[in-house]
Amino acid sequence: MAKHEVKQVERVEPGLWEKSYIPEIARGLKVTIGHFLNNLRPNKEKHTTFTREYPDVPTDYYPDRFRGLHRLMLRDDGQVRCVACMCCSTICPANCIHIEAAEHDDPAIEKYPAVFVIDELRCIVCGLCVEACPCDAIRMDSGVHAHPFTDRGEAFLNRDLLMEMGGLSMAKQGGER
Amino acid sequence: MPKVTINGTEIEVDKGKSILRAAAEAGYDVPHFCYHPALSAPANCRMCLVEIEGVPKLQPGCYSQINDGMVVHTESERVVKARKAVLEFILLNHPVDCPICDQAGECKLQDYYIDYDAQESRVRTEKQNKVKAYPIGPEVVYDGERCILCTRCIRFCQEVTQTDELTIVERGDRAEIRAFPGRELDNNYSMCTVDICPVGALTARDFRFKCRVWLLTSTDSVCTGCSNGCNIHLDHFRNEVQRYRPRYNPEVNDYWMCDEGRLSYKSVHTDRQTEPKVNGATVNWHALAQAVADKLGKVEDPSQIALVISPQATCEDIFLAKRFGEETLGGVQFYLGGKLSGDSDEFLIKADKNPNTRGIEAVFGGTDSLKSFDDLLADMESGAISVLYMSGTDTPCDAETRERFVGLLDGLKLFLHQSPHAGEFADKAHIILPSCTHAEKDGTFINFDGVAQPIYQAFAGYGRSIPDWQIFLRLARAMKKPFDYTFLTQIQEEMFAASQAPEPEPEPEPEAGDDESSAPPPAE
Numbered sequence: 254m255a256k257h258e259v260k261q262v263e264r265v266e267p268g269l270w271e272k273s274y275i276p277e278i279a280r281g282l283k284v285t286i287g288h289f290l291n292n293l294r295p296n297k298e299k300h301t302t303f304t305r306e307y308p309d310v311p312t313d314y315y316p317d318r319f320r321g322l323h324r325l326m327l328r329d330d331g332q333v334r335c336v337a338c339m340c341c342s343t344i345c346p347a348n349c350i351h352i353e354a355a356e357h358d359d360p361a362i363e364k365y366p367a368v369f370v371i372d373e374l375r376c377i378v379c380g381l382c383v384e385a386c387p388c389d390a391i392r393m394d395s396g397v398h399a400h401p402f403t404d405r406g407e408a409f410l411n412r413d414l415l416m417e418m419g420g421l422s423m424a425k426q427g428g429e430r
Numbered sequence: 431m432p433k434v435t436i437n438g439t440e441i442e443v444d445k446g447k448s449i450l451r452a453a454a455e456a457g458y459d460v461p462h463f464c465y466h467p468a469l470s471a472p473a474n475c476r477m478c479l480v481e482i483e484g485v486p487k488l489q490p491g492c493y494s495q496i497n498d499g500m501v502v503h504t505e506s507e508r509v510v511k512a513r514k515a516v517l518e519f520i521l522l523n524h525p526v527d528c529p530i531c532d533q534a535g536e537c538k539l540q541d542y543y544i545d546y547d548a549q550e551s552r553v554r555t556e557k558q559n560k561v562k563a564y565p566i567g568p569e570v571v572y573d574g575e576r577c578i579l580c581t582r583c584i585r586f587c588q589e590v591t592q593t594d595e596l597t598i599v600e601r602g603d604r605a606e607i608r609a610f611p612g613r614e615l616d617n618n619y620s621m622c623t624v625d626i627c628p629v630g631a632l633t634a635r636d637f638r639f640k641c642r643v644w645l646l647t648s649t650d651s652v653c654t655g656c657s658n659g660c661n662i663h664l665d666h667f668r669n670e671v672q673r674y675r676p677r678y679n680p681e682v683n684d685y686w687m688c689d690e691g692r693l694s695y696k697s698v699h700t701d702r703q704t705e706p707k708v709n710g711a712t713v714n715w716h717a718l719a720q721a722v723a724d725k726l727g728k729v730e731d732p733s734q735i736a737l738v739i740s741p742q743a744t745c746e747d748i749f750l751a752k753r754f755g756e757e758t759l760g761g762v763q764f765y766l767g768g769k770l771s772g773d774s775d776e777f778l779i780k781a782d783k784n785p786n787t788r789g790i791e792a793v794f795g796g797t798d799s800l801k802s803f804d805d806l807l808a809d810m811e812s813g814a815i816s817v818l819y820m821s822g823t824d825t826p827c828d829a830e831t832r833e834r835f836v837g838l839l840d841g842l843k844l845f846l847h848q849s850p851h852a853g854e855f856a857d858k859a860h861i862i863l864p865s866c867t868h869a870e871k872d873g874t875f876i877n878f879d880g881v882a883q884p885i886y887q888a889f890a891g892y893g894r895s896i897p898d899w900q901i902f903l904r905l906a907r908a909m910k911k912p913f914d915y916t917f918l919t920q921i922q923e924e925m926f927a928a929s930q931a932p933e934p935e936p937e938p939e940p941e942a943g944d945d946e947s948s949a950p951p952p953a954e
Contacts, residue, residue, distance in 0.1 A: 336529055336530045337530070337639070338529030338530055338642075339642045339645070340529060343642065343644065343645065354639035354640075355639060356563070356638070356639065360562060360563065363530055363562065363563060364530040364639055387529045388529070
């Protein structure tokens with residue numbers, strides 16, 4: 254076994270000053286009250302708060318590839334781009350995407366998601382669904398933070414909610430031919 | 431026997447065998463689309479081209495017969511190049527809509543593309559547009575763009591069902607599969623064309639868009655639609671049967687199964703009763719067993735008890751039902767339940783719609799000791815039977831007689847209903863014993879021919895339903911006459927020892943594990 258260098262640290266025995274506690278508590282309170290009074294100053298620039306009132310006040314900095322709530326992209330005519338191939342729900346490690354495919358009336362579309370529900374509470378925001386999507390139908394670039402839910406049912410975002418956040422895509426549906 | 435050398439492996443094969451089969455015996459997989467072991471070989475897809483020394487051109491392996499001293503290469507540079515070219519040709523007008531294609535995941539074209547082609551398309555022109563989602567039959571949907579014109583479906587209709595519905599219309603890149611004018615693909619085996627279609631051109635209307643195949647788990651089972659006992663892959667996802675697929679067994683069903691049997695999976699999930707109930711109150715199994723023991727113990731004359739045995743149950747269930755009736759209760763009357771006979775044909779569909787009639791015969795030594803269902807009605811009317819223990823919901827009688835039977839149930843002192851399905855008996859039964867369907871338990875079925883075949887549990891029982899044999903074990907224990915079993919295998923051993931079963935071996939029919947879709951040319 255390798256020889257370890259052991260450094261002995263001398264234990265500092267508390268003196269009478271520390272043992273009596275009261276003066277040390279007063280010293281700590283001095284720091285707290287100092288911050289409190291400082292934050293009462295009218296000039297907000299001089300405040301020394303380091304907490305954020307999330308989620309009432311969202312952070313002012315999001316990275317470019319920030320992954321927020323999902324959104325479903327739209328075709329040019331406003332229909333959902335998704336073709337219900339289930340690639341996203343297959344790859345999803347959290348099993349949070351539920352799709353029920355159905356036959357579309359339009360013969361050019363063939364398959365579309367009759368039901369598309371994402372459980373945003375289950376979602377681990379990994380972004381694999383976006384990578385798996387073959388037709389740029391699902392994205393996580395809505396910029397909307399998953400807000401806190403008071404009811405589990407609220408976290409199930411259905412197809413229409415997801416499409417409301419969606420937009421048009423540059424990609425050609427069906428790929429280049 | 432002629433000797434051939436395939437890729438340096440010398441092998442002796444039967445005279446007249448095709449190179450493709452000989453290569454399979456030698457352990458080499460020759461890719462193919464149009465060749466199917468149960469159909470003739472038209473050699474039209476050109477995917478199985480192989481190089482034969484001394485022959486200037488490549489030859490189709492599915493059609494060329496072996497000669498003595500033949501030297502064949504199936505993986506040479508020329509062959510691989512030809513395969514790549516054939517795949518590129520097939521993919522010229524293929525839509526490559528794998529994400530919305532139901533075949534994706536079990537598609538030969540996908541597999542071979544990955545194995546042999548794996549290049550980007552060089553086509554810069556518009557692809558040929560053909561018919562999409564064309565209803566070629568009541569159960570089958572045809573997609574012309576995906577079709578590679580291997581003609582497997584045509585040959586199936588010509589050679590297996592001999593109904594001749596399909597043909598190729600048009601020529602060249604406009605060729606499509608169509609039913610003859612005025613006809614459609616509606617024979618009793620039409621959905622087999624979906625299985626043999628190597629691509630997603632033919633899809634089953636029932637399974638269409640239902641579930642991606644890569645999510646499915648497959649369990650070996652037996653179809654319960656009729657007494658033929660076709661071997662099936664029971665494909666299920668999230669505790670739900672999604673489809674049946676025939677499993678190759680040359681002794682029973684070859685590669686095929688009928689449409690009716692294929693769609694019979696739906697009964698697994700309809701009309702289920704899931705909670706054990708005594709007089710309408712949901713109880714746990716322990717309390718239920720106690721209640722049953724109490725009530726059956728009070729019956730003074732066991733010959734007043736009728737035990738209806740269902741040929742829908744497995745041999746193990748029937749064996750325990752017999753022991754429960756004879757030993758635990760002592761001297762009850764046995765009656766034969768099950769479904770009414772139906773249509774039959776010369777191929778797979780049998781008139782007896784019960785999967786395990788032969789199982790009852792094996793367990794009871796013939797059906798002489800069982801009274802018929804008509805006798806049950808007569809005995810119930812005369813009052814000779816006051817307690818009815820019924821397994822299954824099926825009755826071998828017409829609708830009118832069944833109505834009469836249901837009416838007679840009100841006159842019973844005690845009616846125990848042990849079944850996966852509720853039927854009309856949900857509010858008639860004093861005691862409901864929910865049991866499992868064949869998808870949720872292990873067991874054995876004996877088909878019309880006397881072939882004993884195992885079924886395996888695919889997923890857990892619905893709700894609190896348990897297999898029939900476990901119900902009998904619980905009831906017998908509650909009646910202080912427990913059976914000496916813990917596992918199903920113990921029952922099987924004793925059952926096969928006790929009965930003069932047609933199959934002497936304790937473990938039933940070995941798995942005919944070969945699956946057409948995964949194993950290319952099975953060396954059967």
